[in-house]
Amino acid sequence: MTVFDVVLTDASLAVNGGARAVSEALPPMYPGGMRIGAEEEAAVLDVLRSKRLFRYYGPGEAPSKVEELEAAVAEKFGVAHVLAVSSGSIALASSLAALGVGPGDEVIVPAYTWIASAAAVLFVGGVPVIAEVDESLTLDVADVANRITDRTKVILTVHMRGGASDMDGLLELARRHDLRILEDTAQACGASFHGRRLGTIGDIGIFSLQFNKILTSGEGGLVTTNSRSLYERALMFHDVAGSLRASLKETGTFVGTTGRMSELQGAVAGAQLEKLDDILADARRNHAALRAQVAEIATAAGVTWRHQWDPAGDAGIALIGFLPDSARTGQVVTALQSEGVPATRLFNPAITDYHVAYHWDPMIQGRSWSSRTPWDAAPDITRLDPSSCPRTNELLERAIHIDVSPDYTPAQIAQIGHGVNKVLAALLG
Ligand SMILES: *Cc1c(COP(=O)(O)O)cnc(C)c1O
Numbered sequence: 001m002t003v004f005d006v007v008l009t010d011a012s013l014a015v016n017g018g019a020r021a022v023s024e025a026l027p028p029m030y031p032g033g034m035r036i037g038a039e040e041e042a043a044v045l046d047v048l049r050s051k052r053l054f055r056y057y058g059p060g061e062a063p064s065k066v067e068e069l070e071a072a073v074a075e076k077f078g079v080a081h082v083l084a085v086s087s088g089s090i091a092l093a094s095s096l097a098a099l100g101v102g103p104g105d106e107v108i109v110p111a112y113t114w115i116a117s118a119a120a121v122l123f124v125g126g127v128p129v130i131a132e133v134d135e136s137l138t139l140d141v142a143d144v145a146n147r148i149t150d151r152t153k154v155i156l157t158v159h160m161r162g163g164a165s166d167m168d169g170l171l172e173l174a175r176r177h178d179l180r181i182l183e184d185t186a187q188a189c190g191a192s193f194h195g196r197r198l199g200t201i202g203d204i205g206i207f208s209l210q211f212n213k214i215l216t217s218g219e220g221g222l223v224t225t226n227s228r229s230l231y232e233r234a235l236m237f238h239d240v241a242g243s244l245r246a247s248l249k250e251t252g253t254f255v256g257t258t259g260r261m262s263e264l265q266g267a268v269a270g271a272q273l274e275k276l277d278d279i280l281a282d283a284r285r286n287h288a289a290l291r292a293q294v295a296e297i298a299t300a301a302g303v304t305w306r307h308q309w310d311p312a313g314d315a316g317i318a319l320i321g322f323l324p325d326s327a328r329t330g331q332v333v334t335a336l337q338s339e340g341v342p343a344t345r346l347f348n349p350a351i352t353d354y355h356v357a358y359h360w361d362p363m364i365q366g367r368s369w370s371s372r373t374p375w376d377a378a379p380d381i382t383r384l385d386p387s388s389c390p391r392t393n394e395l396l397e398r399a400i401h402i403d404v405s406p407d408y409t410p411a412q413i414a415q416i417g418h419g420v421n422k423v424l425a426a427l428l429g
Contacts, residue, residue: 008426010422013422014419020419021340022415022419024412026403026408026416032213034405036268039271043267043270043271046062047065047263050062052064052263053262055067055262055263065263065270066263069082069270069273070083077197079205081226082223085220086219086260086261086262088206088221089123090257091207092182093123093124093237095182095225099204101124101154104377105127105152106149106152107126107127107154109129110138111357111393112346112396113184114158114355115360117156121156122368127374129152129384130389132392133160133392135395136163136164136306137320137396138163138164148177148179154179154180155180156182156184157184158186159188161187161317161401162191162314163188163309163314164192164308164309165183180202181203182202182206183199183206185205185207188315189276190276190279191315192313193309193313203225203227204234205225206221206222206224209221209265214279215272215275216268217269219265220265221261232246236253236254237256237257239256239260242256278406280316281406283316283317284314286406287316289410290417293414293421294420298321298420298424302324303322303323304322316404322399322400325398326394326398329397329398329399330345332423332424333345335426336420340416341423344400345397346399347396347399349397357384358386358389363383364384
């Protein structure tokens with residue numbers, strides 16, 4: 001008999017009528033959003049009072065908040081060029097356009113990411129090809145190697161839930177096959193890989209400032225790169241008049257769309273950036289405390305932790321463990337939720353969730369907004385095929401994700417840890 005043959009019947013569990021482990025309401029998981037305060041207020045009022053709401057001009061002499069944000073990110077992250085845009089999705093499309101992705105090109109994306117990563121490839125006319133993730137819940141480098149064809153142009157790696165991809169492995173693979181790397185850092189703002197900020201290691205990186213992310217301006221995004229020509233191409237894509245603003249004419253001008261950041265967003269994002277160090281320090285401290293509290297019982301119950309390519313660089317916003325098999329994962333998550341633990345299961349085939357390629361129905365059916373689609377130009381690939389990534393589904397199906405807010409108090413962490421320990425101990429019988 002394995003531990004998973006034990007049914008969770010322990011009467012002390014909240015799911016069976018026992019006392020809940022977490023007695024108070026926990027702070028919502030909006031790390032930057034929950035810290036909006038006087039600084040954001042003052043910055044927004046500056047913009048309104050100056051009447052300059054547009055980054056490129058306005059009445060009076062007020063400096064552009066968006067430009068100031070770009071300079072501050074460049075300085076803080078140690079990257080040469082930063083372009084602020086209206087969303088993470090536009091940041092992705094602008095970066096893919098900067099890298100020259102278009103009809104007939106394949107871009108490798110992980111089978112576990114927010115759907116926007118793959119949708120951006122279609123938006124610029126390319127075709128997303130999914131690859132497996134490993135125990136880090138980021139691209140499995142060996143599997144990526146198997147998906148490379150002579151049409152592959154870019155590896156779009158996603159630093160999911162605050163944790164880095166294997167950037168050493170990906171850079172080496174990309175070098176061997178002459179591919180470019182786009183780092184989707186929407187969920188890992190400020191995290192790093194062996195001392196270098198995520199989003200600044202590959203050819204180009206993107207961030208989202210949507211409300212769920214580590215820093216927020218409600219909506220918003222950033223493009224980061226050390227290449228002047230990639231920066232200029234992203235600039236031209238994100239601003240339909242950008243070809244008039246680009247200074248390096250030798251990169252060739254083209255016309256894109258309009259996804260500029262407003263000064264109001266820039267004001268909020270600039271104030272948020274100053275809070276990044278505190279947010280990360282608090283999340284990392286809470287992550288370490290929670291993991292230490294549950295480590296012993298988790299190990300006894302056969303839980304293994306998500307692999308971290310750089311534990312010290314992880315943003316700390318999520319504690320993710322794998323149960324030994326998926327059969328009881330749903331039951332365990334229900335029991336955790338009854339205790340008040342902010343736990344979710346990362347994949348359930350029965351519940352549509354656009355974080356897993358298995359559920360990307362429009363792409364699986366090869367549909368886009370027109371009867372002619374990007375797949376027409378990629379004849380070897382007729383549609384996105386989720387059955388090609390069984391390992392990702394298998395891993396995610398037994399993965400339990402616990403939110404780690406930077407705003408938890410020590411008492412709240414103690415209660416969450418107690419809830420986890422109660423449920424895992426009950427599993428042990
Ligand atoms: C949120 C997110 C995006 C898209 O960002 P938006 O600002 O919502 O467009 C892209 N990739 C990942 C991994 C995300 O989590």
